[in-house]
Amino acid sequence: MKTTFVVPDDLEPARRDPAAPAIGEAVPPHNPRCHGCGPDAENGLHLRAVFGENLTATATLVVEPRFEGGPGVIHGGIVSTLFDEMMGLANVHLGVVAVTAVLDVDYARPIPVGTTLRLVGRVLGRQRRKVYSAVEAFDDAAGPDAEPLAAGHGIFVVVDPRAHFAATRP
Ligand SMILES: CCCCCCCC/C=C\CCCCCCCC(=O)SCCNC(=O)CCNC(=O)[C@H](O)C(C)(C)COP(=O)(O)OP(=O)(O)OC[C@H]1O[C@@H](n2cnc3c(N)ncnc32)[C@H](O)[C@@H]1OP(=O)(O)O
Helix, strand or coil: CCCCCCCCCCCECCCCCCCCCCCCCECCCCCCCCCCCCCCCCCCCCCCCEEECCCEEEEEEECCHHHECCCCEECHHHHHHHHHHHHHHHHHHHCCCEEEEEEEEEECCCCECCCEEEEEEEEEEEECCEEEEEEEEEEHHHCCCCCCCEEEEEEEEECCHHHHCCCCCC
């Protein structure tokens, strides 16, 4: 991967919230209308992620024709949305509400429509209110040792959700 995103080398370890759902359980939807994971989002991506070891969240998704950008390949903005969501869902391990401040995407390979993607988001560590996370997208049919088709990083900032969404929550 050729990303220029810099992960600080002095990150504090992120700790799992003991109250978070167990490893192996589904990440609960945070908002039923969320475009990434909400079951009620009519044209949403409907990601269903599961908590994994080492502060990971994993999901699979078939690249549908409605996700097309260039001829026969996924739109880059869809990859960005998937990455934002998967890192956000991994952050749920921490029991905080954190919004995206920075999203960095490395589009390493074209991703054909019809591919089944395996998406793995992971919390890397914290720095004060910042949560650093990473994500990779694999061709699920390519086996466990395949290189990722795309990878990303994010900086998420922990907020008080009541104050942050006070003006916009329906
Ligand atoms: C879809 C929404 C879901 C919401 C999630 C809630 C539920 C969670 C549960 C389940 C997860 C589900 C998964 C969801 C995944 C998708 C998440 C999204 O897409 S969120 C929408 C897009 N993002 C925004 O709309 C933020 C808009 N921006 C802001 O509101 C502010 O800029 C904010 C909160 C990010 C920071 O503002 P300040 O005033 O509170 O804090 P300051 O002091 O500026 O920054 C704190 C630290 O962060 C750094 N920081 C802030 N912005 C930065 C930047 N652009 N680059 C680098 N560092 C930055 C600062 O330098 C500071 O770091 P130092 O501790 O001093 O080192």
